[in-house]
Amino acid sequence: MDHKRKITMCLFLAAICSSVFGEEWRATVSKNLEALVGSCVVLPCTFTHPASFLSNSRLRGIWHRKDKWEEIFYHEESTKILDNFKGRTKLLGNLGENNCTLEIIEVKDHDNGPFCFRIEYVRKENNKPTTEKFSFVEECAEIKMLYDTPKPKLGPLKTAIEGKAYTVTCSVRHTCPSRLPQFTWSRGSKDEITEVHKHIHSGIWETESTLAFIPEEKDDDTELTCTATFNGGRKSFTTFPLNVKRTENYNHIIIPTVAVAATAVLFGLLCVLMVKKYK
Numbered sequence: 587m588d589h590k591r592k593i594t595m596c597l598f599l600a601a602i603c604s605s606v607f608g609e610e611w612r613a614t615v616s617k618n619l620e621a622l623v624g625s626c627v628v629l630p631c632t633f634t635h636p637a638s639f640l641s642n643s644r645l646r647g648i649w650h651r652k653d654k655w656e657e658i659f660y661h662e663e664s665t666k667i668l669d670n671f672k673g674r675t676k677l678l679g680n681l682g683e684n685n686c687t688l689e690i691i692e693v694k695d696h697d698n699g700p701f702c703f704r705i706e707y708v709r710k711e712n713n714k715p716t717t718e719k720f721s722f723v724e725e726c727a728e729i730k731m732l733y734d735t736p737k738p739k740l741g742p743l744k745t746a747i748e749g750k751a752y753t754v755t756c757s758v759r760h761t762c763p764s765r766l767p768q769f770t771w772s773r774g775s776k777d778e779i780t781e782v783h784k785h786i787h788s789g790i791w792e793t794e795s796t797l798a799f800i801p802e803e804k805d806d807d808t809e810l811t812c813t814a815t816f817n818g819g820r821k822s823f824t825t826f827p828l829n830v831k832r833t834e835n836y837n838h839i840i841i842p843t844v845a846v847a848a849t850a851v852l853f854g855l856l857c858v859l860m861v862k863k864y865k
């Protein structure tokens with residue numbers, strides 16, 4: 587075999603091998619994220635490694651600025667982290683489960699990144715540790731800053747009817763499932779309130795609080811307020827006026843009508859009887 591054919595053969599085999607063994611070092615990061623300044627944000631991230639990877643090697647996940655390996659946002663040795671990120675970043679994901687999810691708290695308006703994930707692993711060969719480094723510089727996340735606290739949404743706004751169960755739901759979208767927004771209602775005890783958490787799409791979650799109660803006459807013309815407090819303390823609220831419809835009581839019409847009708851029927855019968863008798 588000449589040199590050229592050998593190379594072609596090698597490439598061919600490599601293609602087969604990589605498709606058989608599938609995975610290579612690759613990370614999947616949500617690229618366009620949003621974060622509320624002063625609150626927190628979670629950057630979802632997962633990675634794959636080659637089948638030949640020895641699972642007993644030690645993994646080290648690093649988040650750094652794009653094209654600047656020395657500007658580190660997260661490292662297990664905190665001394666290596668940029669000063670203005672120290673204490674604010676945490677690897678939420680478990681690297682052993684191929685999860686490199688990062689949490690940033692106390693978001694500042696210059697935290698837009700791009701945040702890139704890189705993995706290193708230390709392999710011991712003949713008892714001599716050697717570090718092999720892999721980087722996923724093409725997998726970076728950028729964060730768009732939100733300055734206005736999102737207002738909670740209330741719905742469905744049905745008419746409340748006196749004595750009938752009534753529910754109303756308050757929801758907000760957020761970027762931090764590790765530190766959820768908290769809801770407070772202007773009324774309602776703990777057992778009247780239920781919460782649900784949802785994943786909307788990459789980097790966006792939603793928390794929903796539902797208040798269920800039985801409106802009374804005295805609740806008419808009052809206001810219902812739902813307040814959302816985001817991690818970090820930013821608050822926003824939505825209010826709506828509660829109008830309670832009285833359950834209509836038609837007795838004052840029905841009773842006299844029935845009485846008049848009954849009297850008329852009786853009177854009619856009496857007349858018929860009288861006419862029959864005198865014929």
Ligand SMILES: *[C@@H]1O[C@H](CO)[C@@H](O)[C@H](O)[C@H]1NC(C)=O
Nearest residue numbers: 632678679680685686687763
């Ligand atoms: C990665 O870890 C985070 C934090 O623990 C978790 O919320 C998320 O569901 C994990 N992702 C996957 C794909 O398992």
